[in-house]
Amino acid sequence: MADQDEIPHLHTTTAHVHEDSDVSIKSLGIFLAALAITMIITGALMIGLFDIFLDEAERADVSPSPLAEPGEPAPPPGPLLQVAERLDLRLHREAQDKLIHEAAWIDRDRGLVRIPIDRAIELTAERGFPDWPPVAQGVAAEGEAKQ
Incomplete structure (x- = not known):
């Protein structure tokens, strides 16, 4: 093994090799x-x-209703979960069927009525669609390219 004295030192000076200034306490x-x-x-x-x-x-909190029982928790704010999907769908379809299969007044003053869909199809087959007003020659219809 080599002696410790034979290892070359990087610092050959005898002066101290640490920082001369300290951190300013102030x-x-x-x-x-x-x-x-x-x-x-x-x-x-x-x-x-x-x-x-x-x-x-x-201040934004709503006071509970005086009719609410004191121990009953308040329901969560909506939208609520759909707990009876089939019932909800059936009720929705019944309401839509009622709209398209029954006649009803839309606006009595203007004489507008809603007729059943089957009758509307029959009338359209008999009479056809109403005539559209003619389009001017120089004006292209919407969606058509000018030639």
Whole structure:
């Protein structure tokens, strides 16, 4: 093994090889004081802001109905889950069938009625569609390219 004295040293000078200056205690103290003051002010602002939000939330709360039982939890706000899909679909289809299969007044003053779909198909087959007003020669219809 080689002796320790034979290993070349990187520092050949006898002067000390560490930093000559220290951290400024005054600057460090000012920084820490400013940091502490900033944290205190920020905390106070957050507490104040939380109180403001809490007051707004309390004012926005709706008081329960006097008819509601005190131990009964309030239902969640809508939209609610669909618990009887088949029943809902059947009721929807019945309402739509009633609209297309029964006659009813739409506007009595203007004389507008809704007729059953089967009768509307029969009338359209007998009479055809109403005539559309003629289009001017120089004007292309919507969706058509000019030639």
